[in-house]
Amino acid sequence: MIKPSIPKGTRDFGPVIVRKRNYIFQTIREVFELYGFQPLETPAMENLSTLTGKYGEEGDKLMFKVLNNGEIFAEAEKATNNKELVSALSEKALRYDLTIPFARFVVMNQNDLAMPFKRYQMQPVWRADRPQKGRYREFYQCDADVVGSNSLLNEVELLLIYDTVFSRLGLQGVELRVNNRKILYGLAEVIGKTDLLTDITISIDKLDKIGAEGVRKELSERGLSTEDINTIEQFLAIDGSSEEKLEKLRNLLKDSPTAQKGIEELAFVLNSGYTSYNSIPVVDVTLARGLNYYTGMIVEVKAPATVKMGSIGGGGRYDDLTGLFGLPGISGVGISFGVDRIYDVLEELKLFPETAQQSTRVLFLNLGEANARAAFGHVQALRNKGIAAEIYHESSKMDKQMKYADKRGIPFVAIIGESELQENLVSIKNLQTGQQEKIAAATVADFTF
Amino acid sequence: MIKPSIPKGTRDFGPVIVRKRNYIFQTIREVFELYGFQPLETPAMENLSTLTGKYGEEGDKLMFKVLNNGEIFAEAEKATNNKELVSALSEKALRYDLTIPFARFVVMNQNDLAMPFKRYQMQPVWRADRPQKGRYREFYQCDADVVGSNSLLNEVELLLIYDTVFSRLGLQGVELRVNNRKILYGLAEVIGKTDLLTDITISIDKLDKIGAEGVRKELSERGLSTEDINTIEQFLAIDGSSEEKLEKLRNLLKDSPTAQKGIEELAFVLNSGYTSYNSIPVVDVTLARGLNYYTGMIVEVKAPATVKMGSIGGGGRYDDLTGLFGLPGISGVGISFGVDRIYDVLEELKLFPETAQQSTRVLFLNLGEANARAAFGHVQALRNKGIAAEIYHESSKMDKQMKYADKRGIPFVAIIGESELQENLVSIKNLQTGQQEKIAAATVADFTF
Numbered sequence: 022m023i024k025p026s027i028p029k030g031t032r033d034f035g036p037v038i039v040r041k042r043n044y045i046f047q048t049i050r051e052v053f054e055l056y057g058f059q060p061l062e063t064p065a066m067e068n069l070s071t072l073t074g075k076y077g078e079e080g081d082k083l084m085f086k087v088l089n090n091g092e093i094f095a096e097a098e099k100a101t102n103n104k105e106l107v108s109a110l111s112e113k114a115l116r117y118d119l120t121i122p123f124a125r126f127v128v129m130n131q132n133d134l135a136m137p138f139k140r141y142q143m144q145p146v147w148r149a150d151r152p153q154k155g156r157y158r159e160f161y162q163c164d165a166d167v168v169g170s171n172s173l174l175n176e177v178e179l180l181l182i183y184d185t186v187f188s189r190l191g192l193q194g195v196e197l198r199v200n201n202r203k204i205l206y207g208l209a210e211v212i213g214k215t216d217l218l219t220d221i222t223i224s225i226d227k228l229d230k231i232g233a234e235g236v237r238k239e240l241s242e243r244g245l246s247t248e249d250i251n252t253i254e255q256f257l258a259i260d261g262s263s264e265e266k267l268e269k270l271r272n273l274l275k276d277s278p279t280a281q282k283g284i285e286e287l288a289f290v291l292n293s294g295y296t297s298y299n300s301i302p303v304v305d306v307t308l309a310r311g312l313n314y315y316t317g318m319i320v321e322v323k324a325p326a327t328v329k330m331g332s333i334g335g336g337g338r339y340d341d342l343t344g345l346f347g348l349p350g351i352s353g354v355g356i357s358f359g360v361d362r363i364y365d366v367l368e369e370l371k372l373f374p375e376t377a378q379q380s381t382r383v384l385f386l387n388l389g390e391a392n393a394r395a396a397f398g399h400v401q402a403l404r405n406k407g408i409a410a411e412i413y414h415e416s417s418k419m420d421k422q423m424k425y426a427d428k429r430g431i432p433f434v435a436i437i438g439e440s441e442l443q444e445n446l447v448s449i450k451n452l453q454t455g456q457q458e459k460i461a462a463a464t465v466a467d468f469t470f
Numbered sequence: 471m472i473k474p475s476i477p478k479g480t481r482d483f484g485p486v487i488v489r490k491r492n493y494i495f496q497t498i499r500e501v502f503e504l505y506g507f508q509p510l511e512t513p514a515m516e517n518l519s520t521l522t523g524k525y526g527e528e529g530d531k532l533m534f535k536v537l538n539n540g541e542i543f544a545e546a547e548k549a550t551n552n553k554e555l556v557s558a559l560s561e562k563a564l565r566y567d568l569t570i571p572f573a574r575f576v577v578m579n580q581n582d583l584a585m586p587f588k589r590y591q592m593q594p595v596w597r598a599d600r601p602q603k604g605r606y607r608e609f610y611q612c613d614a615d616v617v618g619s620n621s622l623l624n625e626v627e628l629l630l631i632y633d634t635v636f637s638r639l640g641l642q643g644v645e646l647r648v649n650n651r652k653i654l655y656g657l658a659e660v661i662g663k664t665d666l667l668t669d670i671t672i673s674i675d676k677l678d679k680i681g682a683e684g685v686r687k688e689l690s691e692r693g694l695s696t697e698d699i700n701t702i703e704q705f706l707a708i709d710g711s712s713e714e715k716l717e718k719l720r721n722l723l724k725d726s727p728t729a730q731k732g733i734e735e736l737a738f739v740l741n742s743g744y745t746s747y748n749s750i751p752v753v754d755v756t757l758a759r760g761l762n763y764y765t766g767m768i769v770e771v772k773a774p775a776t777v778k779m780g781s782i783g784g785g786g787r788y789d790d791l792t793g794l795f796g797l798p799g800i801s802g803v804g805i806s807f808g809v810d811r812i813y814d815v816l817e818e819l820k821l822f823p824e825t826a827q828q829s830t831r832v833l834f835l836n837l838g839e840a841n842a843r844a845a846f847g848h849v850q851a852l853r854n855k856g857i858a859a860e861i862y863h864e865s866s867k868m869d870k871q872m873k874y875a876d877k878r879g880i881p882f883v884a885i886i887g888e889s890e891l892q893e894n895l896v897s898i899k900n901l902q903t904g905q906q907e908k909i910a911a912a913t914v915a916d917f918t919f
Contacts, residue, residue, distance in 0.1 A: 031514075039508075056858070060488040061488065062488050094551060106546055
């Protein structure tokens with residue numbers, strides 16, 4: 022018999038991990054709901070026609086396709102190359118992100134939705150990336166988006182959601198970095214190379230990885246002149262407070278009306294007069310975000326500097342996402358939480374509260390039939406009061422039963438031995454302190470487990 | 471452009487439905503936790519070697535296989551028939567149920583688990599069944615199982631879980647029907663045809679659908695004599711209270727020690743002295759349950775007779791499930807909730823509580839910049855108090871804003887017009903009663919939305 026295993030890049034989540042993950046999901050969900058976002062769930066499989074071409078060539082390659090059921094042999098024989106074969110054998114693929122299914126849903130349900138439609142979605146996605154530390158083939162995305170509104174109030178609220186979630190998670194020192202794609206467009210405009218906007222954006226996006234020299238080299242290879250590159254470097258070198266940065270941008274990009282609009286959008290978001298942030302977002306002109314569909318504010322969340330983790334969330338405004346499915350002119354803005362990385366950060370900083378692990382509070386030992394019946398009555402009474410309780414499944418050695426409690430991390434053990442049974446008492450042992458006390462059987466339901 | 475659609479047999483769940491479904495999941499999860507069950511999540515994809523052959527031929531056919539990534543053309547060319555082709559192109563499949571992945575998990579983690587291991591799991595599974603009313607290609611299963619214990623206390627607790635969940639859901643008239651596979655085995659033993667146990671079980675399982683005459687015909691086709699069939703019909707005709715049925719079974723199957731054991735197991739479960747049930751399980755000798763791996767008590771939950779729905783849950787005891795993966799001798803018992811059907815039943819009987827729909831409680835209208843800023847302050851204060859609140863995203867016609875509140879089902883609208891702003895008041899309108907009142911701005915956070 023082959024030793025059982027799971028596909029590479031996938032994970033089992035045992036009880037301890039599920040509970041911790043649920044603590045994160047629940048915290049985020051509560052905040053989404055407070056801000057009026059509504060839950061959506063879409064199928065794991067989408068038609069290939071919905072997904073193909075939406076994530077670039079790379080995406081088409083990394084998508085997990087589902088084999089058609091039934092007889093496929095004859096179909097396969099007709100194919101003359103790999104591409105034909107795949108399209109002959111498969112018409113569905115696994116969800117690759119939550120954004121495209123969301124856009125598809127909006128288009129299919131446009132007449133029933135109250136606009137603006139504020140939705141959140143927390144579901145797994147699948148990508149055939151090469152598995153490595155921190156990168157999985159099945160992972161959860163956790164998104165909130167608003168479509169059907171151009172109001173910058175949405176940007177403000179989404180930043181507040183980040184702010185609130187991380188503060189509720191007890192995560193201090195999180196940095197919200199913001200930029201605006203209109204500013205990047207303006208930069209390309211000022212040097213007269215708007216056709217190279219994507220190349221410029223992609224190069225800037227790599228600044229962290231390849232450094233200023235690397236960016237310079239790449240830009241030069243992509244056909245930018247020394248003068249162009251100098252302007253871009255001037256742009257990337259902008260520093261100071263957020264206000265100072267915006268002021269410098271106003272000057273440097275004064276010839277681009279688009280950039281000016283982007284700058285004013287950022288200024289509004291940073292200091293709208295509507296609210297104040299716990300941790301104030303900072304302008305980062307080097308922030309580009311790889312994905313192409315952004316057109317307005319973009320945001321990235323950096324984990325506290327004390328942990329080496331990088332981005333734990335990001336998002337931005339996009340125009341016309343639903344245009345892909347025939348419904349043009351609907352603007353949207355959204356954010357995403359990187360749950361796996363947030364998990365690692367909370368773990369490293371020991372920020373999971375004990376309550377996130379709360380499971381069975383007390384195990385009643387099973388010490389013979391009459392004793393077990395008495396114990397079971399208490400167990401049921403506690404459960405009715407909302408306290409998770411168990412009775413050991415069989416009357417076996419006390420030692421074995423204690424080990425079960427220990428292995429499960431159950432904090433209290435209740436004992437009804439012969440003397441307790443006769444005297445109508447229950448012995449309760451706190452496994453953390455080792456302290457043991459006898460209480461009247463009638464008061465068990467009032468004990469603080 | 472093609473009108474977007476989703477694969478047949480799959481569903482989008484919009485906000486209203488997600489909330490109702492979550493109400494069911496949450497109710498079940500809470501009860502599982504009270505009984506000391508622990509959450510487990512396994513990957514959507516399993517290795518084909520894990521799943522193949524575990525669900526019969528039918529299952530192998532209905533499994534959704536995932537196409538290998540990369541170049542598959544050369545591999546495909548080598549295949550000479552459908553079966554070879556599928557196995558050349560695919561090494562993973564989507565989860566088909568939660569039981570086999572659970573068994574696989576137990577075997578892989580046997581050294582780390584506290585035994586008995588009580589786990590629950592609520593995840594989608596995928597089957598390429600022909601879609602029809604109430605049957606989907608993606609649907610959730612919701613299971614609780616205990617492995618590593620032969621104690622009948624587990625059966626008692628699982629029946630109590632059913633009892634508690636349905637009582638918390640407000641669902642009255644649910645019937646828990648129980649039987650024991652040892653009794654069915656005993657029946658085959660008494661007529662000397664244990665080799666035909668599966669055939670007998672499958673025929674009895676169809677009694678509801680094909681009637682007594684149909685069963686008789688099928689059994690005869692399967693090679694049973696008239697005398698055998700008479701005994702089986704005597705067995706199926708057993709009636710009376712559960713106690714009376716058990717007594718009649720003791721007599722009819724007196725020559726089968728296995729049957730006697732099954733009868734005593736049922737007697738214990740029905741009246742263990744440990745507890746009393748809200749709705750007492752009833753013995754149903756005609757209950758067989760199709761799946762083959764059961765070896766002890768089996769249970770099926772019937773929806774209240776007032777709704778035509780049939781089974782909304784089921785389970786039973788099985789031996790040696792983990793033996794499939796090389797870990798023999800571990801007995802288990804489990805139950806499952808049919809969430810889609812429970813949803814339909816609660817909908818039909820209008821049993822979803824209003825709180826299951828709770829979303830945004832109050833919408834603040836957006837009536838100009840200064841007004842909106844004042845409103846936003848209230849919105850944030852309410853959110854900080856845990857009350858979901860929204861401000862309309864832009865200053866537009868009041869009528870349009872009211873329509874949004876209405877379409878979203880938001881119960882209250884708060885208005886800060888010019889006079890309210892000057893007098894430091896807020897008008898609050900209850901959209902259900904139409905009642906409107908003005909309150910001091912400082913008291914908004916204390917208003918009962």
